[in-house]
């Protein structure tokens with residue numbers, strides 16, 4: 001059965017005054033009601049090019065402890081490469097439906113790869129205002145080019161180049177996370193898969209929505225990943241829960257937004273916090289974002305790092321294979 005895409009539905013609703021009931025959030029989730037309106041602190045911004053490594057480490061550790069999210073500037077990924085990545089992704093979503101459907105996630109597939117739309121409803125019976133494309137970009141043995149668009153023709157080249165730079169940024173971040181915990185430089189990366197760490201790219205497409213006050217692009221969640229490194233387009237929408245208030249992430253052109261995911265919270269035994277976040281949608285413009293989820297291989301076991309445990313600091317989380325953790329989370333079972 002063909003899946004109804006939110007993009008096609010939304011374009012038929014451009015001038016509508018309401019949206020289908022499946023997408024209307026209960027009041028306690030509606031962005032118009034729950035977004036904090038007063039002056040709020042900004043998500044921390046970290047300049048990765050500063051020569052004083054110790055202060056960068058401290059700033060990252062503090063952001064991970066207090067926020068679970070930060071923005072990174074001067075990260076070394078060329079601005080023009082980010083623009084080309086965004087243009088290639090936008091080109092794909094602007095293709096006619098039948099061209100996009102050639103990349104559709106196969107029905108019944110256990111993998112998340114492919115062009116998709118969440119049709120399974122959330123616990124509260126609601127749907128998200130979002131279509132997406134998922135494919136792995138690293139390591140090469142995990143990549144399935146079947147799900148990489150061939151239109152635009154430079155899609156593969158651009159995404160491979162972006163991945164190359166992204167890996168360098170990720171390595172720097174993992175090093176800082178290790179030092180921030182008072183551990184050896186390589187401790188965190190080795191504990192989450194080392195060179196087998198997988199890079200899953202998602203392109204989120206949130207079509208314009210006639211009632212952005214009622215819908216959500218992505219409902220509140222923490223990421224399953226170790227870290228998620230995301231670039232948005234220039235349409236704001238990402239919100240994070242901080243001290244009980246939903247606040248907007250400020251748009252900083254070309255900055256990377258780094259989310260602490262569940263696996264780093266577990267590894268650090270709760271010192272670094274996975275951030276609860278969601279995405280709102282826009283009335284006139286399509287919002288897009290390009291998160292890369294850095295994830296251990298399925299069989300990899302992640303648990304609190306033994307170096308961080310002591311009788312005074314017992315483990316707060318169970319050690320688990322990543323695939324079992326994913327299974328429990330996706331099926332809303334206790335961990």
Ligand SMILES: O=C(O)CCC(=O)C(=O)O
Pocket residue numbers: 202204218223230232237238277278279288289291
């Ligand atoms: O679009 C965004 O900024 C957030 C997307 C997100 O949280 C996700 O895809 O996991």
Ligand SMILES: [Fe+2]
Pocket residue numbers: 221222223277
């Ligand atoms: Fe997320």
